[in-house]
Amino acid sequence: MSVFSQVVRFREPGWSHVQEEIASLRKDFDLDRFLACFAWVKKCLEIETPDALGALSEAISIDLRSWSADEMGRAHFLLSFADFPEERFRDIVEKCYRYGDNREQIAVLKALSLFPHREAFLPIALSACRSNVIPVFAALALNNPYPAAVFAAHAFDNLVLKAIFVGLPLPAIVGLSERKNRELAQMVEDWIDEREAANRPVIPEIWPLVCPFAGESRLARAYRYLAGADVGHRRAVALALGQTANPRHLPHLAERLKSETQTEVKTAIEDAISSIEAMTGREKK
Amino acid sequence: MKFFDPHIHMSARTTDDYEAMAKNGIAAVCEPAFWVGEPRTHVGTYEDYLHSIIGWERFRASQFGVHHFCAVSLNPREANNPEIASGVIELLPRYLHKEGVLAIGEIGFDDMTHEEEKYFLLQLEMAKKYRMPVIIHTPHRNKKQGTERSIALVREVGVPEDSVVIDHNTEETLPVVLYQCGCWAGHTIYPKTKMSAERMVKLVEKYGTDRVIVNSSADWGVSDPLNVPKTCDLMRGQGFAEERLERLFWHNPINFFRHGPNFDVEVLETRPLVDQRLNWQGNTVLRGQDPVVDSGCAKK
Numbered sequence: 001m002s003v004f005s006q007v008v009r010f011r012e013p014g015w016s017h018v019q020e021e022i023a024s025l026r027k028d029f030d031l032d033r034f035l036a037c038f039a040w041v042k043k044c045l046e047i048e049t050p051d052a053l054g055a056l057s058e059a060i061s062i063d064l065r066s067w068s069a070d071e072m073g074r075a076h077f078l079l080s081f082a083d084f085p086e087e088r089f090r091d092i093v094e095k096c097y098r099y100g101d102n103r104e105q106i107a108v109l110k111a112l113s114l115f116p117h118r119e120a121f122l123p124i125a126l127s128a129c130r131s132n133v134i135p136v137f138a139a140l141a142l143n144n145p146y147p148a149a150v151f152a153a154h155a156f157d158n159l160v161l162k163a164i165f166v167g168l169p170l171p172a173i174v175g176l177s178e179r180k181n182r183e184l185a186q187m188v189e190d191w192i193d194e195r196e197a198a199n200r201p202v203i204p205e206i207w208p209l210v211c212p213f214a215g216e217s218r219l220a221r222a223y224r225y226l227a228g229a230d231v232g233h234r235r236a237v238a239l240a241l242g243q244t245a246n247p248r249h250l251p252h253l254a255e256r257l258k259s260e261t262q263t264e265v266k267t268a269i270e271d272a273i274s275s276i277e278a279m280t281g282r283e284k285k
Numbered sequence: 286m287k288f289f290d291p292h293i294h295m296s297a298r299t300t301d302d303y304e305a306m307a308k309n310g311i312a313a314v315c316e317p318a319f320w321v322g323e324p325r326t327h328v329g330t331y332e333d334y335l336h337s338i339i340g341w342e343r344f345r346a347s348q349f350g351v352h353h354f355c356a357v358s359l360n361p362r363e364a365n366n367p368e369i370a371s372g373v374i375e376l377l378p379r380y381l382h383k384e385g386v387l388a389i390g391e392i393g394f395d396d397m398t399h400e401e402e403k404y405f406l407l408q409l410e411m412a413k414k415y416r417m418p419v420i421i422h423t424p425h426r427n428k429k430q431g432t433e434r435s436i437a438l439v440r441e442v443g444v445p446e447d448s449v450v451i452d453h454n455t456e457e458t459l460p461v462v463l464y465q466c467g468c469w470a471g472h473t474i475y476p477k478t479k480m481s482a483e484r485m486v487k488l489v490e491k492y493g494t495d496r497v498i499v500n501s502s503a504d505w506g507v508s509d510p511l512n513v514p515k516t517c518d519l520m521r522g523q524g525f526a527e528e529r530l531e532r533l534f535w536h537n538p539i540n541f542f543r544h545g546p547n548f549d550v551e552v553l554e555t556r557p558l559v560d561q562r563l564n565w566q567g568n569t570v571l572r573g574q575d576p577v578v579d580s581g582c583a584k585k
């Protein structure tokens with residue numbers, strides 16, 4: 001049984017049939033029966049204890065609250081074969097993805113980080129990065145530890161950029177803070193340039209990616225947003241600047257604080273000032 | 286005034302679009318090979334697609350009085366697909382000399398992966414060998430770096446720059462293309478993304494019409510196959526002279542494609558005779574309507 005046994009209830013009579021198929025396939029594997037069962041298993045279970053999802057999520061470092069019952073069922077089904085020899089299991093998972101409909105592909109992508117020898121599934125993950133079916137791309141990009149754990153820098157940076165492009169929430173990208181880097185910052189800055197030239201809005205979530213690496217002219221742009229009309233941007237820039245140990249931000253934060261009227265932005269600015277002062281105080285020591 | 290839309294994916298559009306395009310003066314189109322929304326998994330599927338843009342689509346366009354040309358390639362996105370990439374590259378030379386094939390395209394970058402660059406280079410070498418014009422797709426993300434790298438590769442292979450169009454430009458990349466190389470600069474006018482008609486007007490005011498091309502890239506997504514004449518109307522309304530408009534929307538695409546060996550420019554002097562009594566391999570565009578038959582068509 002997989003980890004999902006703790007939180008799902010398997011519906012009868014379907015689940016017994018699935019269990020029988022698993023046992024039979026483990027003895028005498030047949031791809032067509034396997035794929036049929038993979039498709040069918042979604043009907044056989046439901047989430048029994050949603051309250052337990054939080055604890056289980058902590059235990060396996062995957063946010064299961066964004067998973068549906070069919071996804072857990074399919075992950076459970078696949079994990080029943082995870083002890084097969086590496087190449088064989090990889091081939092099975094690839095076939096599930098290759099022949100899968102959107103929901104089946106989503107289930108495979110969400111389960112990738114649970115599989116042994118996870119680097120073997122990199123081609124599947126990279127293929128998902130090219131998908132135009134946004135829920136499929138989101139299954140890899142959001143609430144999924146796989147990209148941050150396995151992707152090389154170029155692939156991860158492109159995943160983030162695509163998430164920005166298609167409007168996915170950046171805070172849901174696992175490991176984004178740890179993997180931010182100068183090249184990604186440049187790509188995002190170029191994107192901001194394009195958006196501003198086209199008079200199109202920029203999302204506030206990008207500031208933590210650019211502020212730590214911003215040079216003189218780019219910081220001037222961040223300060224412009226700090227002083228701008230949009231509350232979301234003012235708060236986001238303040239928070240992002242507060243994560244750097246750069247005292248040059250202090251006069252700009254202090255200036256904004258004098259005229260800021262929104263409570264959430266004032267708090268963010270005050271926290272940023274305290275944070276920078278603390279970090280630079282520590283460095284001076 | 287006549288229009289040539291040099292980058293439009295007509296196989297994703299309906300006959301309503303052809304009727305509207307013909308009514309609005311679009312006399313010719315070029316359809317570059319691209320991906321179909323879902324990744325293809327067999328070389329044969331890709332080959333069938335090339336057949337359709339060379340054959341059926343050309344016929345379908347002619348049924349509405351539109352000259353249809355195409356470009357063939359392994360597109361940047363599917364260059365990442367090991368199941369088909371090398372197989373498609375192998376069969377491409379078979380299709381470069383077919384009637385109506387004006388260029389190699391779209392090629393270029395999507396995510397700027399190693400595989401994309403490998404197949405980009407191979408197809409640039411093919412273009413140089415067969416003296417074909419090239420349509421380069423610049424990535425939607427990381428566009429500036431993609432544009433600069435594309436120019437570098439064109440130079441590395443030695444494809445004549447005036448037979449290359451670097452497409453989907455923005456305010457950031459247009460000056461790069463115009464001032465850092467001799468390539469043409471393509472612009473895609475979309476309803477909500479990429480370049481807008483209003484912004485295109487400003488760019489032409491600032492940079493002129495030399496080596497500038499405008500297209501609709503209308504495809505299976507939210508896009509408008511009339512964006513080329515609509516952009517022209519906007520410019521006319523802002524006082525652009527007819528001669529300038531004709532240059533931008535008719536002569537520029539023609540002058541770009543005439544660098545290649547397969548472009549019979551003379552055919553553009555007349556509209557294809559519409560004879561909807563004709564079939565293509567047994568297929569008709571009609572569904573019970575009376576066929577439109579131009580005078581001049583052979584009596585049945």
